[in-house]
Amino acid sequence: MKKILITGGAGFIGSHVVRQFIKNYADYQIINLDKLTYAGNLLNLTDLENDPNYRFIKGDITDAVFIRELFQVEKPDAVIHLAAESHVDRSISNPMEFVMTNVIGTVNLLNAAKESWKGDYDNHRFYHVSTDEVYGSLGETGMFTETTAYDPHSPYSASKASSDHFVRAYHDTYGLNVVISNCSNNYGSHHFPEKLIPLAINNIKNNKPVPVYGKGENIRDWLWVEDHASAIDRIFHQAKAGDTYNIGGHNEWKNIDLIHLLCRIMDEKLGRETGTSANLITYVTDRAGHDLRYAIDSSKLQNELNWTPSLQFEEGLAKTVDWYLENDEWLENVTSGNYQDYYKLQYADH
Ligand code: NAD
Numbered sequence: 001m002k003k004i005l006i007t008g009g010a011g012f013i014g015s016h017v018v019r020q021f022i023k024n025y026a027d028y029q030i031i032n033l034d035k036l037t038y039a040g041n042l043l044n045l046t047d048l049e050n051d052p053n054y055r056f057i058k059g060d061i062t063d064a065v066f067i068r069e070l071f072q073v074e075k076p077d078a079v080i081h082l083a084a085e086s087h088v089d090r091s092i093s094n095p096m097e098f099v100m101t102n103v104i105g106t107v108n109l110l111n112a113a114k115e116s117w118k119g120d121y122d123n124h125r126f127y128h129v130s131t132d133e134v135y136g137s138l139g140e141t142g143m144f145t146e147t148t149a150y151d152p153h154s155p156y157s158a159s160k161a162s163s164d165h166f167v168r169a170y171h172d173t174y175g176l177n178v179v180i181s182n183c184s185n186n187y188g189s190h191h192f193p194e195k196l197i198p199l200a201i202n203n204i205k206n207n208k209p210v211p212v213y214g215k216g217e218n219i220r221d222w223l224w225v226e227d228h229a230s231a232i233d234r235i236f237h238q239a240k241a242g243d244t245y246n247i248g249g250h251n252e253w254k255n256i257d258l259i260h261l262l263c264r265i266m267d268e269k270l271g272r273e274t275g276t277s278a279n280l281i282t283y284v285t286d287r288a289g290h291d292l293r294y295a296i297d298s299s300k301l302q303n304e305l306n307w308t309p310s311l312q313f314e315e316g317l318a319k320t321v322d323w324y325l326e327n328d329e330w331l332e333n334v335t336s337g338n339y340q341d342y343y344k345l346q347y348a349d350h
Contacts, residue, residue: 003029005076007061007109008083010040012191013129016229017080018045022054024233029053031074034083035060038338043330044190061105064112071116078125080236081109087194088133088156089346092288095155102159103166110170117176126178127236128167132221132246133157134182137291144182145297146244153289171242179239181232183247184296187316188225189323193335194342197317200259201324202331204266204277211347214286216256219293223249224316227309234305248296249309256281261314265321284347 004021008014009032021030034040036058048054059066061083084102085091091098110126117124135144136151152161170176191198200210231247239245253261263277270277301307311319324331 002027003031003075003077004080005031005033005070005074005078006080006082007033008040008081010034010036010042010044010056011082011086012039012044012188013186013225013228014082015044015190016188016225017082017129017232018054019048020226020229020233022048022051026053030055031076032056033059033061033070037085038342039086039192041190041330041334043333061108062100064108067108067112068115071112075116077123078127078236079109079113080127080129080232081106082129084160085156087192088154089194089287090342091154091156091159093345095159098155098159099162102156103162106163107166110166110176114170114174114176121175121177122241124177125236125241126167126170126176127232128164128178128180129232130164130180130182131157131160132182132184132248132294132296133291134161134164135294138293138295140293143295143297144246146182146246146300153291168242177241179235179241180244181235181247181301182244182296183228183231184221184223184249184294186225186228187222188320189327190330191225191320193331193339194346196255196258197262197320198324200262201266201321202335204263204280205270205325208280209282210259210263210277210280211282211284212256212259213284213290215283216254216259217292218255218290219252219295220255220258221248221294221296222251222253222258222313223247223309224311227311230310231301231307234307235301238305245301245305246296246298247301247307248298249313250298251309251313252293252295253313262317262321265314265318269318269321269325 009018085098152158171178193202266277
């Protein structure tokens with residue numbers, strides 16, 4: 001499989017996947033298909049601009065005609081599908097956009113792949129990158145496995161669950177060679193500052209309140225984004241058709257504990273007195289339908305495909321902070337304009 005269409009390659013995780021594939025496979029051609037929504041940014045990939053194995057195509061996966069033509073012209077051997085609306089808070093205020101991109105967009109890609117690869121499904125692959133949020137919420141114990149029943153609660157997770165079901169249905173019904181992975185929360189460089197970690201870094205840097213939902217009791221498992229990309233690489237190349245893998249860091253953190261750790265790292269990096277950043281923590285009204293705890297069991301991936309996360313959390317978080325402090329221009333670029341309007345609306349009371 002030499003020509004790979006990566007959707008959403010200008011986003012946070014997609015840009016890391018594009019970079020790893022270009023770096024690891026000198027004989028692959030990578031096409032990055034991205035609409036460049038507020039979350040997509042070609043500044044994430046400036047280092048690849050002149051790479052002969054990399055090409056960017058601007059396009060919208062909700063446009064079925066465009067997607068069909070793209071497959072006819074480019075004839076990709078495989079798809080790694082990451083394009084999505086990805087922010088839970090935005091899904092609460094605008095669920096239809098999530099249905100359009102995450103559900104309709106995925107089905108458009110499946111239809112184009114089915115038509116274009118007909119008669120030769122074995123030599124093509126459709127990889128859907130999904131989330132652990134499809135499994136719903138856990139109590140104090142237990143972990144999500146690949147056989148946990150889907151129980152999504154937010155419009156975002158409902159749209160991702162739906163797209164997972166469509167991907168599986170195209171395998172079971174038409175024999176399309178598909179794989180799915182469901183990953184926990186990612187962190188690292190190039191993460192849009194609407195999400196917890198980059199938002200907190202940006203606000204601490206600018207001495208602004210750091211909003212924490214509810215009492216900060218919600219628990220998430222965190223994985224270094226480059227480890228997610230390496231898991232995708234392994235699954236893409238080694239998984240059986242129709243298979244599913246959970247990806248996670250075995251690294252559960254209560255939001256408030258994570259924010260305190262981040263505050264300590266920021267105080268140190270910015271040369272501020274210990275406790276300065278923590279004074280910025282501000283509790284805000286909890287997110288509607290906020291899942292309490294996610295924890296993911298990735299032992300199938302570890303045992304069958306011999307994958308392990310490479311980075312310990314505190315080290316990864318410190319590296320992430322360094323990246324944001326060294327990349328002012330990137331941060332200014334993504335936090336000007338529309339971001340300010342979104343931020344005011346989201347945190348109007350605080
Ligand atoms: P992101 O929001 O940073 O990037 C999404 C990308 O998709 C952007 O570049 C955007 O421009 C593009 N896009 C959006 N709508 C499009 C459309 N209609 N047509 C073409 N491109 C479009 O998201 P991310 O955090 O990088 O997540 C990537 C994928 O991984 C998503 O499918 C998400 O559900 C999944 N995922 C994310 C996490 C996480 O922690 N961020 C965890 C598990 C799974």
